[in-house]
Amino acid sequence: MLIANEIIVKFLQTRQATEEICAPLTQEDYVVQPTVDVSPPKWHLGHTTWFFEEFILKKYVENYKEFDPQFSFLFNSYYESMGERVLRTNRGNLTRPSVEEVYRYRDYVTNHLSEFLDDHANDEIAKLITIGIHHEKQHQELLFTDIKYILGNNPLLPHFSETFEENLIEKQKSKWIKIPEGIYEIGHATTDFCFDNELGKHKVFLHKYKISNKLVTNAEYLEFIEDGGYSNFAYWHAEGWDWVQQNAIKNPLYWHFIDNEWHQYTFKGLKPLDLEAPVTHISYYEAFAYAEWRGLRLPTEFEWEVAQDYFDWGKRWEWTESAYVPYPFYKKEPGALGEYNGKFMVNQKVLRGASVVTSKDHSRYTYRNFFHPHLRWQFTGIRLAKR
Structure with missing residues (x-):
């Protein structure tokens, strides 16, 4: 199992990578949900944060104060045992909380969890953090594909990145x-x-x-x-x-x-x-x-x-x-x-x-x-x- 410093670094790198994916977005891009299978980028940012707050901070940190108790309802995805949640089809209706508040939520949870890990990175915690990291990596991939669907269904067909190369050619001879x-x-x-x-x-x-x-x-x-x-x-x-x-x-x-x-x-x-x-x-x-x-x-x-x-x-x-x-x-x-x-x-x-x-x-x-x-x-x- 990862030692404390290693898992903190991986955790912080993962959190930063998610936000880097969203960096080219405009404010309006964060809320769109053109089809049920595509979630708004703002929801991904909140859900991946909820995962760490719900499964680690609320369970293991004594006297932990939630950033906002309503966020458990807003950002739960499909975990029946974790309580009520916004229907998947309605994620695009979440004009509130604002994008800025969701980013504050991310900072709040990231900072609290980093401080907690300094002294509490035992095997049980490390296992949960590792699951959370890979859960967020899954959502990083979903962010890319959801953003492409959002922009690809915009009549203007706007570009997202001038440098990302998605069509990698296979040069080997077919056999x-x-x-x-x-x-x-x-x-x-x-x-x-x-x-x-x-x-x-x-x-x-x-x-x-x-x-x-x-x-x-x-x-x-x-x-x-x-x-x-x-x-x-x-x-x-x-x-x-x-x-x-x-x-x-x-x-x-x-x-x-x-x-x-x-x-x-x-x-x-x-x-x-x-x-x-x-x-x-x-x-x-x-x-x-x-x-x-x-x-x-x-x-x-x-x-x-x-x-x-x-x-x-x-x-x-x-x-x-x-x-x-x-x-x-x-x-x-x-x-x-x-x-x-x-x-x-x-x-x-x-x-x-x-x-x-x-x-x-x-x-x-x-x-x-x-x-x-x-x-x-x-x-x-x-x-x-x-x-």
Whole structure:
């Protein structure tokens, strides 16, 4: 476990990194919630602060005085055992507290927790701080993707950063990696940090398979579009086809067809589509349909984990063909932290890897991200597999 000075440094670095992400925002950007899955940046700032206040300061600091008792209601996310909360759909209605007050709240909690850690960084506290740090790192990634959705749905398509490069090109030659049939161990097994859904190392049997060393590119995905992929039901799950029809989906999120050329909204604003870059912002439905069109398939999360040493991952969260379910030896964390992962193990697909907006020291090959099949505001991508 981290010693006091180390964990204080990591805590402060994490808190600073969150605020640096928000630095380019205008006051108005902090409150917008264009869809239920996107939370306003101001809410992220408050929620990540509430986590430290609720799980550590209020529990362990004698005579601790809350910054504002109402904030527990405003910034709880989904922890039923922690009391009432603002409905997720209503986070965009929180014009108050002001952005300035939320930043004061952050400073208040950060300072109190830093002072507390100077003398109380035992193993139990250090474990909770570490969970809080990685919880905030998750929200840093969400901040990036939520900010992009907020700005990307603004009619002006404003830029967020002139320097952030989200389309990292894979230069290696495309090839199929052959993995032999066998019994393999899956899951996190070191003393390094992980979430509870990664634990329970267990064995799986895999038939021999091949997996691509590269992600599908925009150019390759464009071929699917031009061949009528979005208008041919034969490539889609029934549920996916309903989603395409009901939402008039014809291309990945943030693609715009202007003057007979494809463009893509990026953090740098609207740019011509980079054909060499990995395709991104697609749903599981689209990833599956593309694989069907190619006569191929998506890998399972186990196939992905076994093969991860053979390709360069981390540019896109990669959809897998695996349902998000518990491992055989899965055990939930006790108390409210048990709500972190376990209660979402239904009707979702597992994504593996990381993305260009994943925070530093937050990616590992056992990480199990998970989303509903229709969601695509994250930096998602496609890696193909076959027998």
